[in-house]
Amino acid sequence: MDVLTIISPVFGARCSVLVADGGACVVVDPGALVADHVVAAVVERGLRPRAVLLTHGHVDHTWDAAEVAERLDVPVLLHARDAYRLDDPFGTLGSLGGAAHDPDGPLAQALALVGVDAAAYRRPADVRPFGTPPGGFAPDVPVPAGTQPVERPSDEHESDERGSGISTPRDEDVDLDLDGITVVARHAPGHTEGSTLYLVAGLALTGDVLFAGTIGRTDLPGGDGPTMARTLREVVARLDPGLQVLPGHGPTSDVAAELAANPFLVRA
Numbered sequence: 001m002d003v004l005t006i007i008s009p010v011f012g013a014r015c016s017v018l019v020a021d022g023g024a025c026v027v028v029d030p031g032a033l034v035a036d037h038v039v040a041a042v043v044e045r046g047l048r049p050r051a052v053l054l055t056h057g058h059v060d061h062t063w064d065a066a067e068v069a070e071r072l073d074v075p076v077l078l079h080a081r082d083a084y085r086l087d088d089p090f091g092t093l094g095s096l097g098g099a100a101h102d103p104d105g106p107l108a109q110a111l112a113l114v115g116v117d118a119a120a121y122r123r124p125a126d127v128r129p130f131g132t133p134p135g136g137f138a139p140d141v142p143v144p145a146g147t148q149p150v151e152r153p154s155d156e157h158e159s160d161e162r163g164s165g166i167s168t169p170r171d172e173d174v175d176l177d178l179d180g181i182t183v184v185a186r187h188a189p190g191h192t193e194g195s196t197l198y199l200v201a202g203l204a205l206t207g208d209v210l211f212a213g214t215i216g217r218t219d220l221p222g223g224d225g226p227t228m229a230r231t232l233r234e235v236v237a238r239l240d241p242g243l244q245v246l247p248g249h250g251p252t253s254d255v256a257a258e259l260a261a262n263p264f265l266v267r268a
């Protein structure tokens, strides 16, 4: 598995293009201003793009998803619980986003700094959520061949004063078979309701759940401290220590190093 990395200038979000030996590829988290780089890499290498995967619905990871998916003619996949965020990239980011078209919001300012018009956001046309959406209904859109969405009853509701009071039950793994690239989508809520780790070929793409030496924030809308604590305990701490970690922001790491030294995991 070859990995091409493109860092978005907006909040430094990591976009990864995962390339299988035969040339099939998937694009993970195409943030703002990465589309031209992704498409150029695909064309120059003669790759066969299969999907855009989103670790969660925050717009620093999704801004270019519509353009990349359109130009590469592939669907956008993300956990059903975060799919609503694609409709309102500003409103679902809380204090970071502010209102749509509010030029004073931190997100709008970060976009303006690199010449991106905050009003230019487009929702991807072909979005295929996986996992259990809020309310427990099965996805009403087709998922790729080989995908087995699993429903699970909402049996784990816990909260305390440190959280939003809205804990998210955790779904079982969903296996995504994308033209020979087998990706395990592991639900890891806490940063957002639908945050997902993608495990593929010795890699763990951890989005904003796990960073080198720290973890993602839980104070934005849809985040929840107790849910994140459960994810760290039941998901992250049980990952194969040999996996390399490609986080949504910042330097790479590996699971063994994080288990040994990440203070949020040491006490999980």
Ligand SMILES: [Zn+2]
Residues within 6 Å of the ligand: 056, 058, 191, 208
């Ligand atoms: Zn995020």
